Amino acid sequence: MTKAATPTEPAPPAASSTAPLSTAPLSTAPSRTMPATGWRSLLTTEGRAARSFRFRVGAAFAVIIALHLIGLGLLSVGVMSGAAGAVSVGVAAVAYFRGLVHSYDFDHVSMIDNSTRKFVAEGRNPASVGLAFSAGHSTVVILSGILVVAGAGIVRTALDESSGVARVLGIIGLSVSGLYLVLVAIANLATFLQALRLKRALAVDPGLEIPPDALTPRGPAARVMTAPLKRIRHPRHVYVIGFLFSLGFDTSSQIGLLILTAGAALAGAPAISMLCLPFLFAAAMTLGDTLNGLMMLRMYAAAHEDPKRKINYNLLVTGVGIVSGLIVGAIAAATLLHDQGGVDLGVIVSVAEANTEYAGFLLAALFAVIGIAAWLLWRRARPAVR
Known part of the structure; x- marks a missing residue:
């Protein structure tokens, strides 16, 4: 039992004096493929993907908080400048409320829901689909607000439905969103x-x-159906969709914001304080869109956690999303045919003039009810599964 200790591994050989120095690794030098760390990692696709989900959610809300702080800061400057600045306080609340309501427009909810479903089906876990779409939309809102404050006439031209600029922008916005x-x-x-x-x-x-990837589309038909959007793989691509989507100035909330901004200018509010209106509108809109995107991400991810037990749930939420997307696409196509193509067929006119004012709220509420009901059923069935 007391054997002499015998080394099982030979001692590492001494470094040869003839070995080339270039073969010695430099442990202090970073690898070329080493991703950026900290908040800089969010500037690259690989860096964002490497961060934890909680970190990415925190980064999304940091952007939203920044928009709120900018909007409130600009409003404070106007208020402190005198009585004229107080005009902006009332309209600032209206602008914020309009932005929050606008985030639950039917097309917003459907756009974010269907984009999230697509990414989850591809095995992705994006935390910023809603933020990316809303940021693209907000870019147009803020730029148009700046142009209104600066007195640029192009915004008035874009709002004039009879102008060529309005027609071109309307075609771009409706075509992008519908297609x-x-x-x-x-x-x-x-x-x-x-x-x-x-x-x-x-x-x-x-x-x-x-298998875990049982819900991943397969086969020739699936490849054909997914091929047109094969390059839409990250939230930054949804940002471009959101930007082009909002060029049409066809929503009452967006038009109302520009009217509020112009009205504040006529009331004598300082120019710097008027800029709070588009920023607060964008802050509220990004908040609503981001929350919607995170809710749908959780719902679709839950369907993939246990596809065997949650197959009916997955069919329901996916089916509702598909139907909503097709409805919005049909409305966009009918609007183009009626307004730009002059088609006056009864069905086309009826679809183009469909009232979807509260459809977004109903769609979001439907998803919420489905999610809560499914959670309660799964929780009740959990002991039986064990």
Whole structure:
């Protein structure tokens, strides 16, 4: 039991004096592929993907808080400048409320929901889909607000429906929103069909082993359906969609904001304080859109956590998202045909003039009810699963 200690591994050889110095690794030098650390990592796609989900959510809300601080700071400057600045306090509250309501427009909710569904189906976990879309929209809002304050006439021209600028911008906005939503709905249809095939397979064999990526679309048909949006892979791409989408100035909230800004100028409010209106509008809109995006991310991610047990839930939320996207796309197409193409067919006119004022709230509420009901059912069934 008391054997002499015998080394099991030879001692490392001494460094040879003839070995080239270039072969010695420099441990203090960073690798070329080493991602940036800290907040700088958010400037690159790889860096953002490497950060924790909590960190990325915190970064998204940091942007929202910054917009709030800028808006309130500009408002404070106007208030401290005298009585004329007080005019901005009332309209600032209205602008903020309009931005929050605007984030729940039918097209906003549908755009964010369907984009989130697409990313989750591709195995991604983006925390900033809602923020990215809203940031693109906010860019146009803030720039147009600056132009109004500066007295630029191009904004008035863009708001004049009979002008060529308004027609071009309207075509761009409606075409981008309608085409994108139809294409992303078709891409999500591939996920829906995959889930439907899985449900049928489970009906035949309830004990079927389900792999983690069971809901990933497969097959030639899925590749065809997802091909048009193959390059839309990150939230920054959704930013571009949001920017182009808002060029049409076709929403009452966006038009109302510009009218509020122009009215504040006529009331004698300082120019610097008037800039608080687009910033507060953007702050409220990004808050609503980001919360919607995170809610939908949680709902769609839950469907992938246990696809076998949550197959009906996945079919329901995916199906509702697809239908909403197709409806918004149909409305955009009908509006283009009616307003720009002069088509006066009864069906086209009816679809183009459909009232969707409260549809976004109803859609968001429907998803919330589905999510809460599913959570309660899963919680009740948890002991039985054990």
